[in-house]
Amino acid sequence: MNARRLCISLCLLLCLSTQAAERQELVISVGDWPPYLSADFKHNGVIAHLISDLFADEGYRVRFQFLPWPRAYAATAAGRFAASAVWMHKNEREADFLYSAPILDEQFVFFHLKSFPFNWRSLYDLTGLTLGGGLGYSYGAKFDAFLDTGKVRMERVPSDMQNFEKLLKNRVALYPQEINVGYAALHNHFTPADIAKITHHPKPLLNNFSYLLFPRQLEGSQALRERFNRRLQQYRDSGRYQQYFRDLQLGKYQQAAGQNTAPEADSVAP
Template identity: 35%
Template sequence: MFRIVLITLTFIFSSFVHSAEKITLANGEWAPYLSEDLKHYGYMSHIVSEAFAEEGIEVDYVFLPWKRGFEDAKEGKYQGSLIWGYNEDRAKHFLYSDTVADLGTSLFHQKGKTIEWSELSDLKNYRIGGVIGYAYGVEELEKQGVLKIDRIGKDVGNYKKLAAGRLDIVLEDTEVGHETINRLGMADKLTAHPKTLQSRKYSVIISKKTPGAQALIDAFNRGLKKLKDDGRYQQFLEASRRGEYKQ
């Protein structure tokens, strides 16, 4: 009898393990939030992994250039990607999770130079640098041609251009920008304008071509709520600010 129970339990456990879902999300370099070179791939990746894990879903990450990762996920090569701001074009192809991060954008510029603006359209007279695929909250004006943003593949090149006087402004998340200029040894040359752009909400996105896409979104939202309710979300954020995700 004991042997029959043991075999039955073993079978149930084995079935549970094999039925556990596994997904792959396209990821990208955006330290300190996301990076292949950080523990847990950065604290934001850690949050996403733990939120899915709460619902029995294991996450693998594939690190790719942002544009390629987005396109591959859109075509269903991967189940989705992280983390992305909302726009109508993306929403045609992806389902959005609840907000994972609420971030602000700063205008980084050379120390000693004045950037004067009150409305976003006031920035039209400045040479602005950005990264391909990033959302800064100014995309509508960019689309209309009011703002011209020189977008390149990696953010480091923008700071080098800024330090050399080839750009007037680099658009970047406040914490990311400060971390980058410190890492590049440019803190004595570059700084952030005290006035930030409006905050931007970021989510996990799941391709509509993924079978059970809505179920994945629902599961993630439940897991994310658990992390926020029990304090782990804030713990991961504070650990990142202390530098604990660095290898």
Template identity: 30%
Template sequence: MYSLKLSILLFMICISANSFSQTIVAAIGDYPPYTSKDDPKARLAEEIVTEAFKAVGYQVEIRWVPWKRAYEEARLGKVDFTFAWFKTKTREADFYYSLPLYPVQEVFFFIKGSQFSWSSFEDLSSYRIGSTLGYSHIEVLNNAGVEVELAKTDTIALQKLYNRRIDATPIDVHAAYYLLSRLPQKYRDAITHSDKPVLENHQYVLASKKLGEQSERLIAQFNQGLSETRKNGSYEKILAKYKQHTRNTNL
């Protein structure tokens, strides 16, 4: 009887140890190849974030919502965190930021053979410039005196570009080629991009300041986990996998 009780006790300890990891909830939207509800090969940010949290004992539960709602749910503390966002002064007032996840570039896409060329924002005055609702570069362009015609999605912006309703539109370079790979071949044949970045930034994990020490602690633990993934090589493995994916989509 004693040995049976001991065996049961040891079994319960093992179960407890295996279920030690705490589940935390992130609200995010769809932005392949960084986040994707449907495409497991388009989850660069998701893989980095979940791997970093896993390294410090957390399991991440993803809540898929529109980006605006993801931001608001995270800001109000209805979820533990959100990702992957650029750093802005407005957001810094509401959120604690992690260490940067990876660098990103937004560049102008335009029709091959067109006369589009730019070296400064002043050069853009003679072009019809498009963009997508919610991008932080819109404020940058507006502040430089550039009028921007907005689309609801990057796909719509690329379609407007192909149909020559706009002359150029800035999009994250990897996101744009992901979208182009899913549009008809004629789009890929017609559209190219400028090497000069409109905006260079990093993406981050954000946790609400409304949750105070809880969010500060979560961000500190994420940073620790991210550093661990860099040390053990899993971070570079994830990046290498997605570099291969982007090579397959003309980058």
């Protein structure tokens, strides 16, 4: 009897292993954007975890390739990856890609020192201030147009860490960044004493969506996008989607101690 049970168990394990081996692998290009995407975070970050689970339920296994953002875009547009995550919408990108349904709801805010009594209602309240910013980074069409007026000055540097260092040294008055990305950078690179000096204004600068991009170069992109979108909607309807972001707020994706690494020079998601 025991031998029979053992035989059945071995057959089941073999069957499961065969099914796993038969799953098609999707290689997805991504940039470093903690806590959403990071090789140092659990599950490669909350967005990577969400994408992996969505595709797993569709019968795929996912492998993420971390690249500088420009390389991720170009290589995926050329059809060398099944998709790329995650990107804001720009009309010119539609020539190269099919957009998924929105996968990430972002909120950009102004970070500032608690010692700086900052308040704003319109962009003109920022007149005369010096802001930190990311290289090649767009903060939405309205704010980009305001920057072009010259009423504020933005000093752009490669990383969040450098921008927060400048903020702490009073070299810039404000730093606009996505709220979870900003606080992840603070907690990963600064002391509790420095973090305690910084806050953010509650009024959002920008509410934005980001997407998974599927290259038009690949014949199967349309069908893959449709499957992804259907499963994403199921996750939203069931409440499973929201659970990933509750887990993010609870710190369940934080990197292990001792794995604190500086971001790449072009680690800002466009």
